[in-house]
Amino acid sequence: MKPFLSVENLTQRYPDGRGGITTVFENASFGIGRGEFVCILGHSGCGKSTIMNILAGLAEPSEGVVVMDGAQVSGPSLDRGVVFQNYSLLPWLSALRNVTFAVAARYPGWTKAQVRAEARKYLEMVGLSEDVMHRKPSQLSGGMRQRVSIARAFANHPKLLLLDEPFGALDALTRGTIQDELLKIWAGTGQTVFMITHDIDEAILLADRILLMTNGPMARVAESVEITLPRPRARTAIVSHPNYYAIRNHLVRFLGHRSRELAGQAGGGAPETVRIDLAAGESEEPDARRALRAIP
Numbered sequence: 001m002k003p004f005l006s007v008e009n010l011t012q013r014y015p016d017g018r019g020g021i022t023t024v025f026e027n028a029s030f031g032i033g034r035g036e037f038v039c040i041l042g043h044s045g046c047g048k049s050t051i052m053n054i055l056a057g058l059a060e061p062s063e064g065v066v067v068m069d070g071a072q073v074s075g076p077s078l079d080r081g082v083v084f085q086n087y088s089l090l091p092w093l094s095a096l097r098n099v100t101f102a103v104a105a106r107y108p109g110w111t112k113a114q115v116r117a118e119a120r121k122y123l124e125m126v127g128l129s130e131d132v133m134h135r136k137p138s139q140l141s142g143g144m145r146q147r148v149s150i151a152r153a154f155a156n157h158p159k160l161l162l163l164d165e166p167f168g169a170l171d172a173l174t175r176g177t178i179q180d181e182l183l184k185i186w187a188g189t190g191q192t193v194f195m196i197t198h199d200i201d202e203a204i205l206l207a208d209r210i211l212l213m214t215n216g217p218m219a220r221v222a223e224s225v226e227i228t229l230p231r232p233r234a235r236t237a238i239v240s241h242p243n244y245y246a247i248r249n250h251l252v253r254f255l256g257h258r259s260r261e262l263a264g265q266a267g268g269g270a271p272e273t274v275r276i277d278l279a280a281g282e283s284e285e286p287d288a289r290r291a292l293r294a295i296p
């Protein structure tokens with residue numbers, strides 16, 4: 001049976017500006033289960049945003065297809081909500097109106113009162129108080145604006161939420177607070193999330209699985225690393241779990257060396273699944289990476 005989201009042999013080529021063609025990535029194939037939280041990590045330029053734009057229906061791949069819930073993705077849809085790093089709020093509307101605008105578009109049959117109640121519910125979930133809801137984006141801090149973007153995306157109840165480095169511009173403290181809120185909302189709604197991040201610790205805290213991309217050009221999704229840490233996760237507690245540093249070291253090693261070593265090597269099909277579970281008695285020695293790989 002196909003997973004909720006199925007990415008099949010995605011290839012993207014662009015003109016290289018010198019009369020030739022560059023293949024950004026080739027034969028990227030992976031699946032995401034319903035309700036799963038998946039992060040993607042890879043060096044700058046490997047094609048993460050391009051993959052996200054294709055999933056959102058904002059870009060067309062050169063080859064390959066994306067199938068969500070049994071239907072091929074072609075063009076944007078309210079079933080796929082996107083949160084970008086730069087908030088993308090409507091500057092002339094208040095925080096509340098930014099969310100009600102989206103909810104009203106999603107549920108045209110709802111009364112004004114229903115729409116406002118739904119919008120308020122999600123703004124409260126991300127920790128925004130009544131007085132803040134009536135301010136325009138220019139009167140909000142970066143962290144508040146990003147909370148509004150996240151509230152707007154969740155309030156629309158998309159089947160798939162796509163997050164492109166949503167916390168990249170935030171200070172560490174605000175980032176931590178909003179990560180916690182994101183986890184709470186996700187746990188409450190059961191929505192499927194696909195997120196780009198450059199932050200390994202953020203990915204480990206949030207994800208069920210992390211997809212690792214090799215360097216571009218000719219990048220590919222090489223590994224799917226299971227995050228074998230119990231939920232709910234608290235950032236202060238997970239670091240003392242026996243799996244935490246084993247997983248973290250694996251990710252660091254991949255991004256440090258293997259993403260470069262594997263660059264440009266052909267290899268289609270699904271990424272290799274990596275499961276690191278020292279708590280279940282698997283050993284990290286002698287060759288850490290191979291010894292930890294339990295599932296082919």
Ligand SMILES: Nc1ncnc2c1ncn2[C@@H]1O[C@H](COP(=O)(O)OP(=O)(O)OP(=O)(O)O)[C@@H](O)[C@H]1O
Nearest residue numbers: 014015024042043044045046047048049050051216
């Ligand atoms: N419309 C386009 N025309 C030509 N090349 C493009 C186009 N869009 C993206 N690229 C190229 O494709 C490659 C992948 O870009 P993409 O933004 O997807 O990478 P990324 O992994 O998200 O990078 P970053 O982590 O820096 O955001 C880059 O080399 C980029 O220059």
